[in-house]
Amino acid sequence: MSSADPTDARLDDRTRWRAFAVCVAVAALTILDLSKVNVGLPSIEQSLHATSSSLQLIVAGYALAFGLALVPAGRLGDLKSRRALFIVGLVAFTVSSLLCAVAPTIEVLMVTRILQGFAAGTQMPQVIGLVQQLFRGPERGRAFGLFGAMIGISTALGPTIGGGLIAIGGEENGWRLLFWMNVPLGLVALFFAVKLLPKGAQGQAKDRELDIVGILLLGAAIITLMLPFVLTTGAGDSGARWLWLVGFVVFLGLFVLWEVRYKRQGKSPVVHFELFRLSSYRNGLSIVAVYFAAIPASFLMVTLFLQEGLGLSPLFAGMVSIPFAATSAVGSYIGGRIVDRVGRALVVFGLFMVVVGFVLLMLAAVLTPPEVTPWAMAGAFLVGGLGGGFVVSPNQTLTLAEIPVEQSGVAGSMQQLGQRVGTAIGTAVATSIFYGIVRGSAAGGDGSGGSRLDAYHDAFRSGTTFTVSLMALALVLAVGDLVVRRRAARREAAAA
Known part of the structure; x- marks a missing residue:
């Protein structure tokens, strides 16, 4: 190795970072669709005469399909080809866009939106797996830092981009631009993906079979876990939906029993439970699941409060979160460079700043x-965003630090699944709290403007108290680790 041409090493390094850029760009495009479409729901309702249930399924169907595809796609990528x-x-x-x-x-939009969620869930584990495959040591931390910066920017700028596209396209059909935007960007990304992504050299799993029964269970x-939460709207929801959780307990038990039996037969299961013996992986999953139960729900309530409570347009309501995107990007970049030296203490500090923010x-x-x-809210976002940048990327680096490359796809997909499940649960609870108070106040109020704004103040305060409690729980978990x-x-x- 010492005799290798340094030019070749630089070319190899340049190739890896170009492949990484493709991965991050596509991940950002995927995450944008989790947030930008929310601001287009009124436009969709007006254009297609949608009911509230249909609008809920457009949001929830994407999230559910996304979560459902993650682990099987991660396992397939590990076994076959992450590039493919x-x-x-x-x-x-x-x-699908x-x-x-x-x-x-x-009806067509609901079906195609679910297909879009499956496609997004197929991509994301490959991104995590390719980063694990391409980088090692401190360089991996820097890569995840840049990855987290782009994801933070995408999450926070989604409402602003959505509001801008609706303003350009008009109230009735502006929502179509939210999806049209993905088409040329997707084609450009496809060109560079075919050209730049590595064709081989990924870690190979010892066993090549695919555990179909395990995937289905x-x-x-x-x-059954996500469905009762993604169907929660806070507007007269049937209590019977919680019976789905009984099915979750049953299927989870069957899955564990099957996976244990499958491995005893000398085969490779969908999820290697020995990964959870690694405290870095186990604790990192817990932190990220709780954190993502809080953050997307908080952003949704900010959007609702600014648009419905204060009467801001979607564009200006989305712009309030720009400071979060900016400081989150800075925090992710810095965090990725120092996480190997600072370790979990960086995540603890970041979570403390998030709670304060x-x-x-x-x-x-x-x-x-x-x-x-x-x-004033934009100013508060400056603090919360910087803290968030010190949480997501460093936690991802620490969570996957001890994971073998040949299992990085499924390990990363479990982390993403924790985010999606956390988001579904946190958003459902926060939305129920928010709208429960708003509707209750509307039913008992006098209809004056002051009463209406007071109701939104109460709703935002109560909903944010819930999400901040989740952030504090994530902080406790990080301190314990x-x-x-x-x-x-x-x-x-x-001992030494």
């Missing part, structure tokens, strides 16, 4: 005059 699965997912995402854009009825468990956000919303409120790690390090030092 990435390209298949990207083609499907681009085609086109079908969404030209959908003539709400896990899929049934995911559906969102407490300030709540105070800004309920204590400032309406004309000042958006500016940090304490355990430091005690183990002291024992190792004493």
